[in-house]
Amino acid sequence: MNNLVLLTLGATLLGCLLVVLGVHAYTKGRAERAALIDRLSAAATAEPPGRRRRFRGLDRRLRRTALGRRIERKLATTGLDLTPGEFFVYVLAGVAGIWLLAASLLASFFGPVAGLIGLWASNAFLNWQRAKRTEKFINQLPELSRILANATQAGLALRTAIGLAAEELEAPAGEELARVSHSLAVGRSIDDALAELTERLPSRELVVLVSTLVLSNRAGGAIVGSLRNLTVTLEQRKETRREVKTQLSQVTVTAYAIPVIGVGSLLLVDAVLPGALDRMTGAFIGQTAVIVAIGLYTLGFALIRRLSKIDV
Template sequence: MLLSPVNLAVFSAALSVALVVYLVAAPKPVRVPIERRRPGLVPEPSALEKGAAAATALIERALRRRGTPPGASMIELAGLKMRRQDFIFLVGVGAVVGAALGLLLGSIRLAVVFAGIAPALARVWLGMRISRRQKQFAEQLDDSLALMASNLRAGHSLAQALASVASESESPTSEEFTRVVNETRVGRPLVESLMDTSARMESEDFAWAAQAIGINQEVGGNLAEILDQVANTIRQRNEIRRLVATLSAEGRLSAIILMALPFVVTGFLMLTNPGYLAPFTEGIIGPALIVLGIIMLIIGGIWLAKTVTIKF
């Protein structure tokens, strides 16, 4: 029968699926922003926006009283287009959420631990972004110097060659060279700005290029040829660096697995058999063994890191 309960159920399910697909895939109505419909009207910020603005303003005043904190340079090195007070506010929100989660689980200790996870993860994340950005700058350096040499050969000045690299290179090279160009335009010495960039990006190769430019400004010579030689040397060093990274990949992977193994096993035991780890939280011997294990893990991590890190 067409009106049997099975047919009605199938028809209802198909209709529901079709309705959901339509709601998801249907084009949204075009809405003109209120500032275009009523140009003289300034939209009223929500309560959440007002609270966030007040919190960031309070953080900014506190930072001004303390001076420039070390975290400000880390945010800049990481290439984040964000004010330092906004970043600190987001980290604080994460810490509050972690503390609330710990309290919901019924433990003040967990609340303290979860609250401290957000700043630690933020610091680690910034460090990873800084390392990746510095690595990209080092890999792009030989092409950047070759582009500068080509511009100098074409008859451009050194300032024009730097501006060409700033406009045609990829990030983060374009951002760093743009900063150099802007600093020189306001009167800062070029070599000083270049050396500051090499220190900021922790690039010994770029320091060579900056020294070569400084020597050329003092004694003269063919700067394009010098930059070509420096670029060739940096290119060969990058090839050796990639070869070393390839040969040490197995050791680095082994180090990561060995460092993560204790935490993975502990988490698995906490999920499958929590009572097995109960003696570690009772008495004095358990916490002492945990502290001893953490110390040995730190020593082993440093040992493994020194083993797979090769400097040349």
């Protein structure tokens, strides 16, 4: 009987000890998790030296919306040092400014039209920045391929070679490869990390390079020889793209000169006949003519840009 009492008492004490240890481990784990979240949040919101973020409250609320997430994705591909909140406020201020400017210089009817054009121009600006960054990245691809080939020939693993290329190359290639290296460091596969890179900076040259790296990583093979041959090909494509861009520069200038001529003609009419635009846009037929003219100018701009776009 005494042995049974002692056994029960010992089991009870052991159970209490295990409960205390479990509660201690649970609270310690929660504290470490909270500390980790705080460090990651501080790192995500850290400000570079001399750069003070504005409109933080608006930025936090905007990021919760679909529009804010879309702006954030576009800003991430452009390399601009702006938050979604800052970009949103700057766009609203710019739209308001050109609205008032068009209404005062031309006529009140042109205020909303200029505002819509301003919204379109903000989206076009992001697309232009993304295309510019992608073009600069494409020009760095031959050097990137050469660094990867040299690092692989020296016996380094592909993950290490990507990290080395991120340190050697300037922006935007260095920044983008640093993102890939960080993704690999937290356990992402090479296929997924490189696929995200092609989504951020879509181009045929990058797709070819990524396909070569992925296939060589999966099946093995002479990756050094493939990268050497790819380097030569990328250099040739770089020169070809430069020649095509030079040949089409006059056409590109013509495309942008068309809307400038339209705005200039309106200013000229208003200067020769003061108040003519107010009288013209005061009638329905005049408003319809202006809208049709803007549509034709836009169509001409789009057609010229489309005809001058040659994929190399």
